[in-house]
Amino acid sequence: MRAHNPVAVVLIKNARLVDPEAGIDGRRDVLVASGRVVLVSERISPDEARRTPERAEGADPLLLIEGDGLWLWPGLVDAHVHFREPGFTHKETIRTGSMAAAAGGYTSVICEPNTDPPIDSIELVRRLAKKARAESVVNVYFKAAMTEGRHGAKPTDVAALAQHESVAALSDDGDPVVDPAVMEDMCREAARADIPVAPHCEDSPAALQKRAAGVLSGFEPDAPYTNEANYVKRDLELAARAGCRIHFSHVSLARTADIIEQFRTTRNGAPAATFEVTPHHLLLCTGDFAQGEVPGVNPPLRSAQDRDALQHALSSGEVDAIASDHAPHTAEDKARGASGLIGLETTLGLVLSHFVGEGKLSVSDAVRLLSASPARIFGLPAGTLRPGARADMTLIDPRLSWTVNAEEFRSRSRNTPFGGWQLRGKAVATFAGGEEVYANPAFELRKTLWEARRS
Numbered sequence: 057m058r059a060h061n062p063v064a065v066v067l068i069k070n071a072r073l074v075d076p077e078a079g080i081d082g083r084r085d086v087l088v089a090s091g092r093v094v095l096v097s098e099r100i101s102p103d104e105a106r107r108t109p110e111r112a113e114g115a116d117p118l119l120l121i122e123g124d125g126l127w128l129w130p131g132l133v134d135a136h137v138h139f140r141e142p143g144f145t146h147k148e149t150i151r152t153g154s155m156a157a158a159a160g161g162y163t164s165v166i167c168e169p170n171t172d173p174p175i176d177s178i179e180l181v182r183r184l185a186k187k188a189r190a191e192s193v194v195n196v197y198f199k200a201a202m203t204e205g206r207h208g209a210k211p212t213d214v215a216a217l218a219q220h221e222s223v224a225a226l227s228d229d230g231d232p233v234v235d236p237a238v239m240e241d242m243c244r245e246a247a248r249a250d251i252p253v254a255p256h257c258e259d260s261p262a263a264l265q266k267r268a269a270g271v272l273s274g275f276e277p278d279a280p281y282t283n284e285a286n287y288v289k290r291d292l293e294l295a296a297r298a299g300c301r302i303h304f305s306h307v308s309l310a311r312t313a314d315i316i317e318q319f320r321t322t323r324n325g326a327p328a329a330t331f332e333v334t335p336h337h338l339l340l341c342t343g344d345f346a347q348g349e350v351p352g353v354n355p356p357l358r359s360a361q362d363r364d365a366l367q368h369a370l371s372s373g374e375v376d377a378i379a380s381d382h383a384p385h386t387a388e389d390k391a392r393g394a395s396g397l398i399g400l401e402t403t404l405g406l407v408l409s410h411f412v413g414e415g416k417l418s419v420s421d422a423v424r425l426l427s428a429s430p431a432r433i434f435g436l437p438a439g440t441l442r443p444g445a446r447a448d449m450t451l452i453d454p455r456l457s458w459t460v461n462a463e464e465f466r467s468r469s470r471n472t473p474f475g476g477w478q479l480r481g482k483a484v485a486t487f488a489g490g491e492e493v494y495a496n497p498a499f500e501l502r503k504t505l506w507e508a509r510r511s
């Protein structure tokens with residue numbers, strides 16, 4: 057809930073501030089007043105902080121946080137989550153999803169439109185945005201559907217949707233637009249409205265059916281979930297022709313990453329093409345599991361070669377963002393074969409343990425992939441703690457060892473493939489608009505309240 061913060065002035069001292077957008081990686085004091093960063097400096101005294109002109113009238117207490125030994129990052133941004141509202145609130149709600157996000161260090165999320173009904177109208181966007189303002193502890197954005205009902209035929213009202221501040225992109229989620237003419241129209245609409253398209257380049261039952269009817273030539277008809285690279289190739293060309301920005305969800309195959317990289321190097325001046333990878337495609341492969349026990353997810357887990365290629369793309373700077381694809385399901389739904397895994401509460405720990413901790417990624421690159429870059433791709437006011445920015449912040453203890461235990465999750469669902477994993481590094485406090493929205497119960501943050509002396 058974004059209630060008024062009784063402590064309007066917060067001073068975080070001596071944390072290692074990592075803000076690649078501002079070119080900072082070093083010890084800094086950060087002063088927050090009325091929900092915004094007002095000063096970043098090597099030393100800010102509490103007295104100086106109390107005198108800040110930005111301090112809200114009457115909001116006197118100053119909260120002093122000792123950040124020694126901690127990292128301070130701009131709040132994480134997840135470009136791909138499913139909060140299941142409306143329609144599937146037994147799996148997740150905006151409220152529970154937002155609490156899972158805050159616990160994982162996230163302060164902004166973009167929800168997919170595969171709800172029931174799907175997010176394909178401005179009326180529903182307005183209703184959900186209002187609900188999020190009232191119930192969410194983090195900033196919630198949406199991908200609006202490209203076509204009505206996500207059926208791949210009739211375009212939604214892109215002009216109206218794109219104008220809403222909560223709509224960050226267009227996507228039909230797991231049902232790619234099969235008809236190339238419809239997809240090209242959507243790319244043109246998106247270019248006109250200056251909003252990115254974010255297709256899922258995966259096979260879906262509907263896509264397989266349409267392809268069997270001959271709508272798409274050149275695709276592999278009989279091998280489900282192998283057409284990712286074909287869709288990506290097609291959509292790169294359509295987006296370039298239409299002049300729209302395109303961001304690919306959860307790339308899972310080595311050859312897909314290659315195609316995007318090739319496109320980017322040969323088409324200088326073409327509108328940006330970006331892509332995300334998920335922690336599960338980066339860290340798991342089918343070979344890790346016995347037959348019949350591979351966790352169900354779309355796109356599916358791939359070979360060890362694909363996993364290694366994604367890791368290589370990540371450390372060589374080709375990947376634009378890490379997104380969790382947080383997809384909550386009940387145990388019963390999973391038993392019935394529902395696809396999807398949750399990730400909001402594990403992604404940061406996995407990235408810190410398996411990439412930063414192993415020297416495959418610098419701390420500043422991790423901030424870029426988990427915050428700055430997704431914020432920039434989707435035009436969100438996030439991803440940096442420069443003065444003037446919204447005070448969305450994550451305090452991390454890089455040495456905190458913990459074991460993934462789904463029973464402790466804030467999410468309403470438990471479907472993680474990482475249960476029992478030993479990780480090192482975790483968010484210990486998360487602030488959205490200067491307000492503390494998560495405090496790790498296993499960590500004692502050193503906080504002092506300074507009472508003001510009114511003059």
Ligand SMILES: [Zn+2]
Pocket residue numbers: 136137138168381383
């Ligand atoms: Zn998804």
